[in-house]
Amino acid sequence: MDCKAFLQRLSEAPGISGYEQVIREMVTEEFQKYADDIRTDKMGSVIALRRGQGPEPRRRILLAGHMDEIGMMVSKIEEGFLHIAEVGGIDARILPGLEVMVHGKKDLPGIVGTRPPHVQSPGERERVTPMDELLVDVGLSPEEVGRWVRVGDLVSFRRPFTALQGDWAAGKAFDDRVGVVVVGAALANLADSWKHSWDVYGVATCQEEVTFMGAITTAYGIRPDIGIAIDVTFGSMTESGDAETYAMGGGPGIGYGPNVHPKVYEMLVETAKALEIPYQVEALPRGSGTDAWEIQVSREGVPTGVIGVPLRYMHTPVETVCMKDIERAGRLLAGFIARLDDKTMEQLTPRLDAESGS
Amino acid sequence: MSFLRELSEARGVSGHEGEVRTLIFGKIRNLVDEYRVDALGNLITLRKARVHADRPVPKKVMLAAHMDEIGLMITEVAKNGLLRFSPVGGIDPRLMLAQKVLVGDKKIPGVVGVKPIHQLKPEDMKQILRHDQLGIDIGATSESQAEGQARVGDYATFDTAYEELGEVAKGKAFDDRAGCAVLMELLKADYPFDLYAVFTVQEEVGLRGSRVAAYAVEPDCAIALEGTVCDDLPKKKDISPTTRLGAGPAITVMDHTFIAHQGMLRHIVNVAEKNGIPYQFKQPGIGGTDAGAIHTAKEGVPSVTVAVPCRYIHSPVLLLSLKDLENTVALVRETLRTLTADIIRPE
Numbered sequence: 001m002d003c004k005a006f007l008q009r010l011s012e013a014p015g016i017s018g019y020e021q022v023i024r025e026m027v028t029e030e031f032q033k034y035a036d037d038i039r040t041d042k043m044g045s046v047i048a049l050r051r052g053q054g055p056e057p058r059r060r061i062l063l064a065g066h067m068d069e070i071g072m073m074v075s076k077i078e079e080g081f082l083h084i085a086e087v088g089g090i091d092a093r094i095l096p097g098l099e100v101m102v103h104g105k106k107d108l109p110g111i112v113g114t115r116p117p118h119v120q121s122p123g124e125r126e127r128v129t130p131m132d133e134l135l136v137d138v139g140l141s142p143e144e145v146g147r148w149v150r151v152g153d154l155v156s157f158r159r160p161f162t163a164l165q166g167d168w169a170a171g172k173a174f175d176d177r178v179g180v181v182v183v184g185a186a187l188a189n190l191a192d193s194w195k196h197s198w199d200v201y202g203v204a205t206c207q208e209e210v211t212f213m214g215a216i217t218t219a220y221g222i223r224p225d226i227g228i229a230i231d232v233t234f235g236s237m238t239e240s241g242d243a244e245t246y247a248m249g250g251g252p253g254i255g256y257g258p259n260v261h262p263k264v265y266e267m268l269v270e271t272a273k274a275l276e277i278p279y280q281v282e283a284l285p286r287g288s289g290t291d292a293w294e295i296q297v298s299r300e301g302v303p304t305g306v307i308g309v310p311l312r313y314m315h316t317p318v319e320t321v322c323m324k325d326i327e328r329a330g331r332l333l334a335g336f337i338a339r340l341d342d343k344t345m346e347q348l349t350p351r352l353d354a355e356s357g358s
Numbered sequence: 359m360s361f362l363r364e365l366s367e368a369r370g371v372s373g374h375e376g377e378v379r380t381l382i383f384g385k386i387r388n389l390v391d392e393y394r395v396d397a398l399g400n401l402i403t404l405r406k407a408r409v410h411a412d413r414p415v416p417k418k419v420m421l422a423a424h425m426d427e428i429g430l431m432i433t434e435v436a437k438n439g440l441l442r443f444s445p446v447g448g449i450d451p452r453l454m455l456a457q458k459v460l461v462g463d464k465k466i467p468g469v470v471g472v473k474p475i476h477q478l479k480p481e482d483m484k485q486i487l488r489h490d491q492l493g494i495d496i497g498a499t500s501e502s503q504a505e506g507q508a509r510v511g512d513y514a515t516f517d518t519a520y521e522e523l524g525e526v527a528k529g530k531a532f533d534d535r536a537g538c539a540v541l542m543e544l545l546k547a548d549y550p551f552d553l554y555a556v557f558t559v560q561e562e563v564g565l566r567g568s569r570v571a572a573y574a575v576e577p578d579c580a581i582a583l584e585g586t587v588c589d590d591l592p593k594k595k596d597i598s599p600t601t602r603l604g605a606g607p608a609i610t611v612m613d614h615t616f617i618a619h620q621g622m623l624r625h626i627v628n629v630a631e632k633n634g635i636p637y638q639f640k641q642p643g644i645g646g647t648d649a650g651a652i653h654t655a656k657e658g659v660p661s662v663t664v665a666v667p668c669r670y671i672h673s674p675v676l677l678l679s680l681k682d683l684e685n686t687v688a689l690v691r692e693t694l695r696t697l698t699a700d701i702i703r704p705e
Contacts, residue, residue, distance in 0.1 A: 063604050079592045091475045091483055097453040097673045099518075099528075109523055116671050117450045117602060118645045126452070128484050135591050137669060139526035139603075160519075162458060162467045163388050164497025165507060170458070170469045234474060238438050244477070248499060287475065312495065313471030316456040320469060322494060 001188035002035070003069035003181050003326050004169065006030055007161070010177035014101060014156040016071035016087050017207045020044055022065045027180060027204045035202065035209045041221060044206040044298040045214040048098030050190060054197030059345065061337055062201045062224035062302075063186055064215055065179025065293045066208030066231070069172065070315055072136075072155040074102070080142030081135040084155055088209035090136050092131040094316050102138055102147035109158060110138040125240045130174075159317040167323045168248070174319035175223075178309050178326055179230040185330025186337070194338040198225075205291055219298035225345060226264060226303050229292035230329065231283055235320065245308040249322040252329040253282030255306030259292050260284065263348045264305040271336040282308045283314035303348050307333065361385060362539045362683070363520040369460070371429030371446050371513040372563045375399055378425040380610065382538060382557050389545040400571045401425070401557040403545075414699035419657070420554040420647040421579035421690075422546065422568050423537035423584070424561035427530065427674055430459065430514040432494070439504040440493030441468065443514065447562030451489050453673050461493060462512035468494035515523035516674035525544060525680055526603070532559065532676040533585035536666040536683060540583045543687045547695050561648055565615065568648035569582035572655035579660040579702045582649040585678065586610075586640055586665035599642040601667040604679045605705060606636030607686035610663040612643060615650020619660035621701045626662065626693050635689045640665065660702045664690055 027046045032038045035048035046067070052058045070088030077083070082102065096114040101107050113135050117125060118269035136155060138145060157172040164170055183202045190196055201222050205214030219227060233253045236245035246253050254268045272279040287293045288306045297303040309327050313318040367509050370378035376514040387393070388642035390403040428447035436442055445451075470492050474482070494514065498504035514684045518530035529535075541555050556577045572580065586608050590599035609626055612617050630637040634640065640663075653661040667688050669677040 081591055089475045091455075091472065093452065093487070094456040094481060095470060096450075097670065097675060098456060101676055109521060109528065111528070111670060111675050111677065113591055113674060114453065115589055115591070116592075116673075117448055118587050119589050119673075126486060128452070130485060137591070137677065139523045139528065144524075159458065162469070164467060164469075164495070165503065166497050166499070168497035170467075170495075170497075172632055177600065234477060237440070250369035283541070313456070313469070316472060316474075316478065318456050318469035318471050318495075320456060320471065320497070 001187055003185055004323055006184060007169065007177060007181045011173050012164055012170040014103060015067055015069055016154045016156055017068040017209045018069060019154050020067050020206045026315060027067060030184055031187060031345065032194050035193040041218060043213060043217050045218045046204040047218060048187060048202040050187060052196050052198045052202040054342065057202065059198045059225045059340065060201060060222060061198050061297050062203060062219065062222055062227040062230050062295065063183045063333060064203045064205050064295065065218060066179050066182045066291055067204040068207055070209050071343055072156065074149060074151050074153045074155060076151060077145060077149065080140060080145040081137055082149065084134060084136055086129065086131060086206060087274040089091060089315060091315065095134055096129060098317065100136060100155050101158045102136060103154045103156065106148055108138040108148060110136045113137045119292060129252055155315040164320065167322060169323060170318050172317035172319065174311055174321050175232045175314055176208065177234050178311065178321055182230045182309065182329040185327060186333035188329055190337060191335030196337050198337065198340045200337055208291055212291060212294040213343040214227050215294040219302060223299065224302055226335065227292065227295035228305040229288065229290040229295060231290040232306045232314060234312035234314065235310035237311040238299045238352050248310050248312065248314055249324055250280050250310065251278030252325055252332060253280045253308035253310065255282045255284045255288055255308060257284030259288040259296055259304065261303035261348060266302050268305055268332065268336055272332055273336045275331065277332050361542055362527060365535035366520040366531055369515045370425055370427060371515060372426040372560045374513045375425040375559045379557065382542065385651045386542055386545050387661045390475050396570060396574060397648055398567050398570055399559040400567045401690050402571055402575065403555045405545055407551045407556060408548035409550050412685045415550045415697060416578035416699055416702060418552050418554060418557055418575065418577045418594035419694065420575050420580040420652065421541055422556045422558050422580060422582045422652060423541040424534045424558045424567065424648060425538060425561055426562050428562050430643055432461065432508055432510055432512045432514065434510060435508065436493060437501050437502050437691065438526065439498030439500050439556065440495055441491055441504065445489055449673055454489065454492055457674055458517045459514040460517045461494060461496065461514045462506065463506045464606055466496050466507045467517065468496040471495055486670055492678050526677050528677050529674060529682055530674055530676065532668045532678050536585040536668065536678055539683065540686050542693055544691055547691050558648055565648055565651035569651035572652040572659060576600035576656055577659055580652045581651065582652065582661065582663040584647050584665035585668040585671060587671050588669045600644050601638055603667050603669055604682060605638045606682060607689050608638050608640040608665045608667050610640045613645050615646035616653045616661065618662040619702065622660055622662040623703045629696060630689055633683050633692055637689060642665065687704040
């Protein structure tokens with residue numbers, strides 16, 4: 001699978017939480033190449049199934065990357081200009097001067113407008129303009145705007161995919177189209193190179209950014225024995241990571257903490273070592289901030305893992321990733337899945353008779 | 359206006375206007391009788407008088423449009439591979455976040471990032487990051503890796519694609535490629551005097567090019583052609599929008615750098631009214647243009663500025679009305695063809 005090409009297609013398309021239909025089509029088109037079965041569930045998540053070769057009933061592993069992105073929604077129209085509210089967490093400081101796409105009755109390119117410095121007082125220049133004072137300009141007359149746009153329409157970041165040095169890339173919505181690409185890469189790797197006895201559910205979840213709704217409902221519907229969320233993590237600005245950031249090109253982060261089953265963590269690390277895939281330990285002292293948060297507490301509980309691809313500038317339209325880390329994550333998950341067998345679940349359960357006797 | 363796309367996408371930050379100069383020259387060389395490039399890089403061209411006037415006319419009229427755009431200069435290649443920069447011309451640092459730029463003549467792509475919201479405290483998000491606190495990320499993780507692609511002194515431009523959205527054009531550098539487009543169109547007409555079409559340099563860093571060009575040309579009068587402030591978004595206070603998009607060419611009565619010549623001002627307004635060309639007065643006291651430097655050349659040059667309103671001026675993405683652009687050409691062309699010597703005589 002051409003990870004870069006797939007990421008570019010996904011990144012440049014719009015898919016704000018709750019409105020992922022364009023992404024859904026792209027994911028379905030790509031994932032079905034490696035799946036025995038593919039469907040969209042009733043809330044909008046894409047579920048691709050690769051059947052394992054073990055005897056029925058087979059165990060199930062769920063891989064989840066979320067396909068929704070943060071964005072904005074038209075909250076009011078004033079003289080042809082659009083007031084906006086955020087969908088997901090946006091730092092308002094990044095908005096002035098950004099190009100956006102307003103998804104009205106038709107798609108309208110626009111700009112988040114600002115007042116020029118020539119007319120601002122010194123006090124105004126020292127102030128961050130809060131989101132409720134920003135306006136989106138689509139360059140049309142108020143009458144035209146009224147014809148095409150209404151309150152509730154989505155506004156997405158508009159930013160072409162950019163190749164940077166060293167096979168890095170920058171663009172919007174890498175959080176978490178990168179994760180979706182990793183899920184696809186894992187499926188493709190399995191199709192190419194690995195036998196596996198478990199059933200593999202490769203899922204692109206919807207609405208992670210606001211409610212984790214896709215993770216909640218797909219975990220319930222699939223009832224996995226292990227669930228792994230693939231998301232992005234904080235890429236470091238220095239060559240090596242420092243506290244809570246991870247080196248770009250240092251390999252995927254393997255999560256460790258209360259939101260991760262310690263044995264799943266161990267098995268992922270063992271796989272990375274066996275396949276000589278560079279990895280980093282991602283310290284997750286509280287929640288992971290990923291679909292794993294909800295997958296872990298589905299029904300009676302699910303052993304979970306977290307894979308985090310290092311990403312700089314998260315939640316901006318210039319999110320930056322090292323393509324190698326994406327490919328590594330795909331290979332790591334495929335290798336991990338190939339090792340799952342009929343003894344795995346036993347090994348996941350902590351032993352009681354260890355030191356203290358019976 | 360077919361040239362506007364190419365002009366907008368061409369790259370020429372103050373002090374490094376060569377690419378724009380070459381582009382413009384290539385398109386107008388057959389429209390001018392003489393041309394030269396001066397010590398600062400101004401492209402000074404002359405289109406000689408081609409029609410006869412039945413009344414006294416000025417001998418030399420200078421039109422100025424500046425080729426330079428605001429941009430960035432790389433000031434340091436940091437140990438972690440990021441490029442530190444300083445703005446060239448006035449750029450509000452608040453507009454730099456999450457932008458994409460092209461660095462150097464090799465057009466190396468880079469992004470200006472910011473720490474993710476998840477790692478910020480609420481107070482952090484009220485902080486304005488200054489230019490010297492930001493960096494351009496080209497995907498290098500070390501100084502040596504970056505130095506292969508970018509160096510101290512390289513210029514960087516915003517990577518904005520030109521696009522037309524109906525009657526409105528979107529792009530970077532309309533200040534002042536819009537003025538350059540107007541000037542290039544004006545060279546297609548005939549005038550009863552020698553027309554010096556000067557494509558100036560370094561306006562954004564202090565009206566530098568026009569100052570020496572006006573000294574050399576010594577015109578009898580001058581018109582600066584610009585892209586100007588258009589602040590017509592709805593706002594709470596009842597204050598002037600400076601100009602409005604779609605309301606026609608904006609004429610400067612007075613700005614920070616000069617007061618328009620009364621006679622020329624009256625003449626332009628008469629031409630507009632007589633020919634039914636929409637026009638507006640730019641809110642007095644805002645901004646500055648090449649006319650500021652031209653009008654004090656030698657013993658003085660009666661001057662005026664006519665400009666195309668541009669929303670989001672001095673930002674990476676601007677909007678202008680193509681109708682305003684057309685009307686600016688029409689207004690200035692008619693103004694020139696009907697210009698007489700008595701208009702520029704002192705009151």
